Amino acid sequence: MIPLAWMLSTSLKSLGTVMSLPPEWIPRTFHWENYADIFRLVPFGRYVWNTVVITLLDVVGKIVSCSLVAFAFARLRWRGREVLFLIMLATMMLPPQVTMIPQFVVFKHMELIDTIVPLVLPNWLGGPFLTFLLRQFFMSIPLDLDDAARIDGASNFGIYWRVVLPLSKPALAAVAIFMFNGSWNDFFGPLIYLHSRDKYTIALGLRSFQDQNYTEWHLLMAASLVAMLPVVLIFFFAQKYFIQGIVFTGVKG
């Protein structure tokens, strides 16, 4: 917590008072204009917008795809299910660095570098961690509900849509939050795929901002705080879901 307070304090100082010893914890005058300055000095608004677009597409894609796959693993009986589930768990150990280079090459040949496709598309095709989390949750819903719905003539998709999903809101919320965080803070993906400045995400923007103004700590801290703000807000409003999600994968896994 002290680092965060220190950060807030720095972000409200002037360049002169940042460099004073001993440091003032509560600046004598609040320099709110620092926050306006970062939007003026770099297209920070642009970066925020780019990040919002990518993050929202990622979150929606992840929820849709992971919940479908988790439903197949948790509620349907089909040949190959056990083996494929084990394979999926095994891929959790594979560091993304192994697949990253060929993925980059393929996207390069498809001329999709400097677009958001390489960042978003993989998130529409499931992913082991969050599928696993949802599957664990789906398994805890009584199977009788599915059987009752089947007797009423529901299709498997009907069961997924009307029975399982409505009962899984806490788990879906956890998935949404985890993905939001991952996507919002992602650095490696944008770093290798986005090159032109007007496509930058906040993470990239912060980095180039650092390279240009590496000693203007008051501005750097203001920009970093803006970058963290959505995550902090979501954290305070949805702490419960965070904790549930973590507990689900960690303890019951």
Added chain:
Amino acid sequence: MRRREERDGWLFASPWLLGFLLFTVGPMIASAFFAFTEYDVLTQPKWVGWANFDKALTDDPKVGQALKVTSIYAGVSVPLQILLGLCVALLLNTRIRGLQFYRTVYYLPSVLSGVAVALLWRWIYAPNFGLINSFLARFDIVGPGWLGDKDWALPSMIGMSLWHVGGGIVIYLAGLQGVPSELYEAVRVDGAGRGAAFWHITLPMITPVLFYNLVIGIITALQIFTQALIMTNGGPHEATLFIVLYLYRNAFQFFKMGYASVLAWILFGYILVLTLLVYRSSGFWVFYAGELKSR
């Protein structure tokens, strides 16, 4: 009915199946191929046999340095995180007032990550007016250059990693609260003290959680990248040249895709060996309450 379920199973799983083939299996095969080539993306890959492996394993001191730095980082930060996380969780698990508050305080930093956090820590470690050195200056101590000092850069990164113990704490707390209270009553009847209760009940009962945190901790620590690129860029004197940072340089700055693929496989092999070792050792120290022991 059964046939439809069979078909729908594959259908529902198809997003992942597709992603698995396109973004995991395909790239793995391609990466294995690239490892034996010289490839700069623009021209055709050129087959070079085992040359990349030879270079990485015998001829490139930076690989050794990267593996050393990464191993020290993981080897020190993971145990420290586990120990610290467990201690805080044990403190929070006693019925203190304001548990919710403390949980929030410890947990919040662990959800923050990425460039913004790396910048924050650069400022904390800044040599002249940073939080730590200006605090030390109060006692007339001149602090080291931290990230700019080749002996302090790596310890500084390890220190920073401890800010993120909160995620582990939440899991430990859940594990601690899952320990049946009958067990504690039973040892109390037997006249055991609090220390004995900890060693014989609490610790064995939460070993599955420790195991989980250990595995995830190792995998995450070995892949450290963002902090390294933002805070030190591998320096000073390669004191923080982590393996993924070196891989990134080869792949996306020097465009040596073949050599970078070899580095990726080395990292994968390293993670695999460590995970398997931890997994194999788990039979000796992890206790599952619901498990039937065959021995």
